[in-house]
Amino acid sequence: MVAIRRANVVLFGLITLFGAVFFLLTVRSGRGDSALLFVVLPTVLAAALSLEPGKTTHGSVFRLTTIGLLLAAVALHEGAICVVLAAPLVYAVAHGVTLMVQAVKEAPRRPLPVLIPLPLLLVGGVEGVNPQWRVHPEQSVEVSRVVALAPEQVAAMLEAGPQPVGTRQWSLRMLGVPVPDHVHGDGLEPGDRWTFAYHGSAHGPGGDIVTEVRDAGAGRVTFAVLEDTAITGRWVGLRDATLGWHAAGAGRTEVTLRIDYRRGLDPSWYFGPLQDRLMHAGAEHLLDMLTPR
Structure with a gap:
């Protein structure tokens, strides 16, 4: 059985506290009927993932990215559909960057071919940061x-x-x-x-x-x-x-x-x-x- 590290326990505690705060805020705002679905459920899933030790690099990236998405869903409440729509893109970027970092570590003397996609990723990511930087909205x-x-x-x-x-x-x-x-x-x-x-x-x-x-x-x-x-x-x-x-x-x-x-x-x-x-x-x-x- 894999031991749970202290960092996992700390992360579990922070996630639980985060969920409890948003649960109270949601109930006090008169939305207790949706608190279980939009706050408790994603918080429980995120807390459970926080106790799962990462076995591989990509496994850890997937776990931490999922926790971040679940907590974002809690914060956005009914706007969680935006998180659902963005999730595939977020996973793709997270794992793509991980692949590039691993490739650079494996070939430190020839990093240029590996880093070629990085400028394209950055250019594609800045769209919408400024209202003028939008393509056919x-x-x-x-x-x-x-x-x-x-x-x-x-x-x-x-x-x-x-x-x-x-x-x-x-x-x-x-x-x-x-x-x-x-x-x-x-x-x-x-x-x-x-x-x-x-x-x-x-x-x-x-x-x-x-x-x-x-x-x-x-x-x-x-x-x-x-x-x-x-x-x-x-x-x-x-x-x-x-x-x-x-x-x-x-x-x-x-x-x-x-x-x-x-x-x-x-x-x-x-x-x-x-x-x-x-x-x-x-x-x-x-x-x-x-x-x-």
Whole structure:
């Protein structure tokens, strides 16, 4: 049996103290219902890992990186989805740097070939440090669906406003991405408002997305986002959306939804495709709320 070193015990104590402090803060802020999931669970996992002695260099790197990610998830609470999205990139960088350090130690007289990727890593990592150092943060997604209804029936359904649905796209379920619990508002005329309310306590995350019809025409309506206090605003900033529908023949109608948004996470080469996939899933979910499959 491998003995547990004093450093592991100290790390265990610090992690436990960290978790206890955040647990008390979470409960006092009125979010006791989510304290077990977002504080206790990652803290217990991190504490358990801290008592596991590292057997290899990469094993130690993986263990310490995982502990850091779990504690970051505790600090971010419901924003832990950002940690989940970033985790593969963090692991890749940590193990990549470890490989370079090991290679330099093994060939100290020829370090240049080993260090060539380092400048590329540094350049890719500074994106987003300054608001001006961003690559195409303005993005959009577009999804379409053909429903077995006439255009006038679709228009009547859309005018009634979105309705909450119990199921989510698989990618939203897998990552635990929140979706609206309550929806208020209807209408397709300029000035009509739709409000998407997310779950949350009086003191905790949740928030609303308030939209307003800014322009309407034959088979088309454009919404502007007036207010976005939803938890999803931590990683994406919604700007506007356009909803269109037209006859697709045989009594069917094609419905198209376009959402323009500002990516909230960098670097673009990593988070751009991820957020695009999640926004596609979110747009599909909104269509589920507006039209039957």
